[in-house]
Amino acid sequence: MIAKPTRRIALVAAAAALVLGAAVAAKPLRSAFSPIPKVVVPEISIDTLRGVTQELSSDRYEGRGPATRAEDLTITYIIKRFQAAGLKPGNNGSWLQEVPTAEIEAQHASGLHVMAGDKMLQFDFGKDMVVASYRAVPRTEISDAPLVFVGYGINAPELGWNDYAGLDMKGKIAVVLVNDPDYEQATEQGLFKGRRMTYYGRWTYKYEEAARQGAAGVLIVHDTFPAAYGWQVVNSSWTGPQLYIQSADNGMSQTQANGWIQKPVAEAIFSAAGQDLAALSAKAKRKGFKPVPLSATASLAFDNKITKGVSRNVIGIQPGKTRPNDYVLYTAHWDHLGRCTPDASGDDICNGAIDNATGVAALAALAEANVKAGPAARSQVFLAVTLEESGLLGSKYYAEHPVYPLARTVGGVNMDGVGPGSPSRDVSMAGGDKNELTRYLGAAMKQMGFYLTPEQHPERGGYYRSDHFSFAKLGVPMFAVSRGSDWITGGKAAGEAAAEDYVQHRYHQPSDQFDPAWDWSGAQQQVQLYYLLGRMLAMGSDWPNWHKGDEFRAVRDRSRAGGK
Structure with missing residues (x-):
């Protein structure tokens, strides 16, 4: 995929959208909206975040290249974690969706x-x-x-x-x-x-x-x-x-x-x-x-x-209690680059610890937390997609061949890198205020004490370079947020330094490896935010749409009209 480093700054620092923290809070809510459900911030297991990341980024997985020996190892492990969390197979009794490639x-x-x-x-x-x-x-x-x-x-x-x-x-x-x-x-x-x-x-x-x-x-x-x-x-x-x-x-x-x-x-x-x-x-x-x-x-x-070949998405579900035919997505890509250009030491495995073993770890931790909380009103789908590094192909295939109808898919949260380090005071959002999900983000920010950081380079189109975009193209609004660079420990200097270090020295290189010394408190905070966003959607009754004039509004309107 072209020029993803501009997007990756959002993994561990500020990469995101327009300043709407105050605007979200100040903007009067339309009467057509239902109240946003109250959701308790849960405990998110640091052991799960650490353990899944360490496992999937170990040399045994050879960089998680799709259609390699490592794919079988990877999806077997993800299924094991989904099962242990208490999810059910998400594709008509199967955990897998095949993705045919050319x-x-x-x-x-x-x-x-x-x-x-x-x-x-x-x-x-x-x-x-x-x-x-x-x-x-x-x-x-x-x-x-x-x-x-x-x-x-x-x-x-x-x-x-x-x-x-x-x-x-x-x-x-x-x-x-x-x-x-x-x-x-x-x-x-x-x-x-x-x-x-x-x-x-x-x-x-x-x-x-x-x-x-x-x-x-x-x-x-x-x-x-x-x-x-x-x-x-x-x-x-x-x-x-x-x-x-x-x-x-x-x-x-x-x-x-x-x-x-x-x-x-x-x-x-x-x-x-x-x-x-x-x-x-x-x-x-x-x-x-x-x-x-x-x-x-x-x-x-x-x-x-x-x-021609085939790769696989992994799908788990927690069925909803009162509206099981409405669906909320959590997505993260499991693939990385596999074997790659050797570094000076001869290491040729691009382990992809942050990109995106941490995202899969977040999926597992969210599955645990949601199962522990009990079923929401709507069904929650946990989707580990393949071939993101090859052009968002796994999410594209799911969006074009959905297991659960997109007309009945409320929205969701995409997780592409959950960086280690300090908790933050701010949140980043890619793409700007494009849809009515910003209302939910405003509520979650207020509950967790965040403010919103403006996107640094909106002209670079970072919103269109991760898996949430595959769903946006077909009308489903998805959150693309992360914690920002104003770290509680060290402030903006520390957050920005961590971002720069990652982009310059680790992104898509063999050095994107697990470090036992990582501080997981910031990642835990970020996954707590993801829990709130997804759980609010899953407990609610609204159908967030794109704002009028947005490029994805028309396809959402057509989809919803067909699904009612």
Whole structure:
């Protein structure tokens, strides 16, 4: 997954959203809301947090790589902990949900050949451009496809915005800008939430929308600031095997090819076609922009090496007492990188202690605490998903093939890293105030004495880089919160230092290992917050929705209408 370090700062420090602590408390509640249930802050077992983390991050599990020998060890251990906590198997009597995967690797790539006027331009794979196919076919070949500049490639009916208006994309390649039109704003005011990235700014959305428009291919223009990462990240992420979920049509509903081009490459193509990239990019920021054919055609080709496999999600449930057909989720990914690049000592196991053995430990501890408290009104589902590190694939598969209907899924809590260290005075929330879950967060913060810390880099779209996003895309609101950096012991200096140390020296490296000297009091506090958030939802009767104008409101409305 691209540029996750910007998200990981939230694991042990401040990574999250807009300052709404006071706003949540001060905003009058709509009469349509029911009172938030009173929930007692429970004891969370430090022994469970410590023991599960130590076990899953030991060398015996070889970094928990999916579809390796370690997967069987990992899911067997998670099932053991779920059983011991008192959960029931969550998939029709089984603990497991199979996730079928397709690994596709582009080989023998031709590069990109562009004919603009009487000029033939050639660009090299890796250095100038990268490309891959979501289709499980042995060869991808596009010849002389017209290039069309479609601005930011956004079709947002709720905002009255359509970069594809009046255009038939069949047989054409869309050239698209990264991020969304507001990314240069200093504030979060604007049609696309100003500086805060919306899903319309994510590269994944641009490929999805181009496919819906019938395009043959998509080329995103890379620019470091709006992308939030350099070309080297794109190059390293797109020049090897790519993992996808197997589909019934082998991906044939997707475009033939998705890729990126360097900004100077785009400038050269536009210039040869008699256009100016900077001038057209400025026009693309304004409502009413119309797509611009570039008077240029492009050709590309590559072979596809296809390997099919299967991994597994683990699902446990505590059935609800009075509304068992309403569901609240707790999610965490169990996978990590497996064997990886050796460090200076020769260690080649990326153990993933914080990322995300701690999240699975939190799942186990929450299962224990909820079973001890007895059934809530609604059912509580404990979901350990696979393949997060490969692009949120395990959560994506569950969301698209839910064991429990999403129309009856109230919401949930995602846990991606529960860092050790001191308890905190503040809470971080990724994505800003997007939905009515903030009401519950405000109540939990007040009960535990937290204040909310603003997100440091809202333009980087950190909200869209963890498993909660897979559910958000299909309408289910999920909490993405953690304790912040204002530590009770050592203050912000200590919290920020711990965050920086993790990102610089441990994230996705063999050094993300269990340390017997870790202080678990902060992690315990964080899991207590997760308990409150999930238990409030499970004891309540409301159906939190996305705020009007949010990109996920329409799909939630359709889902709920179908589920009533």
